[in-house]
Amino acid sequence: MTGASGPVSPDRRRFLTAGAAVLGAAASAQLWLPATARATETPLPDGVFSLGVTSGDPLPDGIVLWTRLAPDPLNGGGMPDTTVSVEWEIAEDERFRKPVRRGVAQARPELGHSVHVDVRRLRPGRTYWYRFRAGGQLSPTGRTRTAPHPHSSGGRLRMALASCQNWQHGYFTPYADMLAQDPDFVLFVGDYIYESRPSATALRRHEGTDEPYTLVQYRNRYAQYRTDPDLAAMHANAPWVVTFDDHEVDNDFAGEIPQDPDKQPHDAFVARLTAAYQAFYEHMPVRASAIPNGPHIQMYRRLEFGRLARLSVLDTRQYRSDQATSQEGAQDPSLTMLGAEQREWLIDGLRHSPARWNMIGSQIMMAETDLKVGEGKIWYYDAWDGYQAERNALMGELKHVRNPVVFTGDRHLTMISDLKEDYADPDSAVVGAEFVGTSISSNGDQDQDAFHREWDPRVPDNPHWKLLDAHRGYHLFDIRRDGIDAQVRIVDTVRQPTATPSTLARLRVEAGQPGVEVV
Ligand SMILES: [Fe+2]
Structure with a gap:
């Protein structure tokens, strides 16, 4: 043509x-x-x-x-x-x-x-x-x-998973390596910007004088992020599939409930949501179906990559119940993460999928994180753990889905896990795999020894975890009919504009065999 x-x-x-x-x-x-x-x-x-x-x-x-x-x-x-x-x-x-x-x-x-x-x-x-x-x-x-032909089932699809790029915590150096790896597309699962106010002690300072509240303030914040040269180059060289998490609006918000309801009256927060969603739309390569309608934006959607992969991108912010504040509260069966409509859409799309791989982009972690060493459990209530009934029901559904794999952000750690039918029963079935894709820069260069001192003691309580790490970077996936080969790609620093990348680990998800193994 x-x-x-x-x-x-x-x-x-x-x-x-x-x-x-x-x-x-x-x-x-x-x-x-x-x-x-x-x-x-x-x-x-x-x-x-x-x-x-x-x-x-x-x-x-x-x-x-x-x-x-x-x-x-x-x-x-x-x-x-x-x-x-x-x-x-x-x-x-x-x-x-x-x-x-x-x-x-x-x-x-x-x-x-x-x-x-x-x-x-x-x-x-x-x-x-x-x-x-x-x-x-x-x-x-x-x-x-473009995506592969709808009938194609072979070949290789290369996807990069990214999330959590805090301007003030570091340069977005992982993108230079991502560009060199030449993915077919980038899946970005949230925290594209951070709404925090400028900090005098930050490595590089946020623009403005406060958190963004107005449309112009959010526009300026997105614009600042796009001036990172590695981010801009990655944007120019591959298509992106983007969804938002909380920091595109306000930390840990749920629907129309802000992080601190005492500090932000409902009307003011609705105005903030409206501004934040519009600025998000204005800066992202998404279809007109995502033009916001006031404080609402249609973000959950499906993308097809031939018969090889179906990608369901979730919205775990707009329709969720407010976070629980106790272990007991997290088990309240009336809590929802997705809302009834989205949940039905997701399950329907998984059950009737013609695809070899059923990939889910979820902002927040689906596998369990038990923070309490020894007897008893403590969960993060903002993650799927805080919505036990709905998460567990979804795990039950995944048993009937062909090759489900979940791709997640939020945690600022690499956490790669088996998804289990019942986390209370270590012998229960493995129903899928989850990759929590560290962060591009959020948390900056972490002290790895301190991280392992804090987290290693929790490993025996979380036997489904296959890999834990605190380097900055992203995950790279080569998706083929017979399996997914994953690489955890890390950088040595985000404190300087250039960094040395390397592969921290390689993992494999075998088709027809739920779960993930370090290679
Ligand atoms: Fe984050």
């Missing part, structure tokens, strides 16, 4: 008509108009593409292309208060000699001049390059990849 022989969308037809006067119909390699030929082009401040480009939510025939015009990214964006036309182009090659599709999108002030182009009619399992142009300025070139 190249040049004039490609399918012509209305946008593209308009573009070709406009371009014909200057370039003629003999479609040269560079079809874009020079700035001088655009009478109606809005003059814009320099540097509108300071936040780079990214793409996301790959389909076999589609991808979301993203940018946001922000010449003054840390101060509200710096754009004039008008809608601006942004040209986009996607091609089969890096030099755009084989363009496949192009069009014009509108960057509107009410959405922070963000642009989300939902390109369709692409080919499955293919790499594409894309770019944007506005006000005579050209964006950096992005690279992306």
